Amino acid sequence: MIFQRPKHLKGELTVPGDKSISHRAVMFGSLAEGTTEISNFLQGADCLSTIDCFRKMGIEIENTPDRILIHGKGLHGLSVPSDVLDTGNSGTTTRLISGILAAQPFETTLTGDASIKKRPMRRIIEPLSMMGADISSVNGNDCAPLHIVGGPLHGIHYHSKIASAQVKSAILLAGLYADGVTKVTEPTVSRNHSEIMLNCFGASVSTEDTTVTIYPEPVLHGQKVMVPGDISSAAYFIAAGLLVPGAEVLIRNVGINPTRDGILKVAEAMGGKITYLNVNQSGEPTADLLVEHSVLHGITIEGEIIPTLIDELPIINVMAACAEGTTIIRNAEELRAKESNRIDVMVDYLSAMGCNITGTNDGMIIEGGNPLHGITVDPRLDHRIAMSFAVASLFADGETKITDSDIVTVSYPNFYEDLYRLTH
Ligand code: S3P
16 A cells, blocks of 8 residues: 555544454353344454354354344353364454363364464463463463363452453453452553443453452343444544644544543643544443644653553554654553564654654653655554554655555454545
8 A cells, every 4th residue: 555645634434343342242242142233343354353263163153244143152152163263363362262261171272373473372371370271382482372271260369460451351251160259450450341341241240449350150141232433443543633734533433431542631631632522421431533633742651541542552653753842652561562563663664754763661752743754664464553654654755655554454444445535
């Protein structure tokens, strides 16, 4: 894909369904009794990998253009998979499903693409093993492929060193099958979609400060799940709308769960004008976001806000590169464990475009305001890198070329069409 500076950016869009919530709706629907109906499901490669895994374990899933129907078989209804389970590029599928597989009365092997085979799995191997699970990395490098021999599990109280919803959710899902109560304490709160949705399905999950408690063996019942638009996908148009001179973008039906809305707080602290319209606070909160061109300035981003914007840091880097003054990002070492090493990749490519950016162990320092010029970007199997540089190209002289641009289908299959429509 080749991009050039646009003349304008204007219009309305609806971003695809939330990736985290779509994954969970398929998983919990499969473990529930009766039918779960999901609307606005993200038809992205990651969530399709989750569907594929549960189909291989005997769950009938109908995927039609307007809804997904999951014919759940209850907590103990999964069957021995017909094949190795392939989670593709999806860390969420790999880690969450491991918590379920650890408790099944059969063995499974989980594998994925070249990116997944480099991502750290010790973070789930350790707590699941403490619960009694037999889970190992086939190549002994703490990465996928993983071999899991399911069996009886114990409830534990796990104190996680990292704020990770994938780790927390893997333990909570294993906790559904444990012989007692399971608790997870995190250093700061990570996204809480599992807690909200498990309770809707009939589980008993409570949260106090940074500790989540789950009781075992609930009967889960099929639900109607309305997936809100993904704030992580909206983030690219929030950034573009704030930065392109004269821009005005209305993004409809965006999920604004407070454990996910750090990008909105950061945008506002940088001087961005975003108006919330049609706010709906029931269940997973949503709003329409009106984003208007603003002059942005650098800020410091650190501490407990980091987990609430972790997936948005690449596009926040682009905002910082175009803002006036210095932006400092700290406590974001988790960026090194994503689909790519997002600290190194952002520093490499933003520097190549002319930005003054320095990587640190746990973040980056960006001196905004340098003129940017077009380059060629290989997104390294990372959808968010591809989309961040498509947006950066809007502010660069000359052409920006993105190779392997199809990687955006992981979370936002129509991303380039939406960007083209708003800029033409
Ligand atoms: C996710 C949690 C986050 C996030 C990922 C989706 C989830 O990962 O980066 O894109 O759906 O639970 P971590 O749990 O590793 O922080």
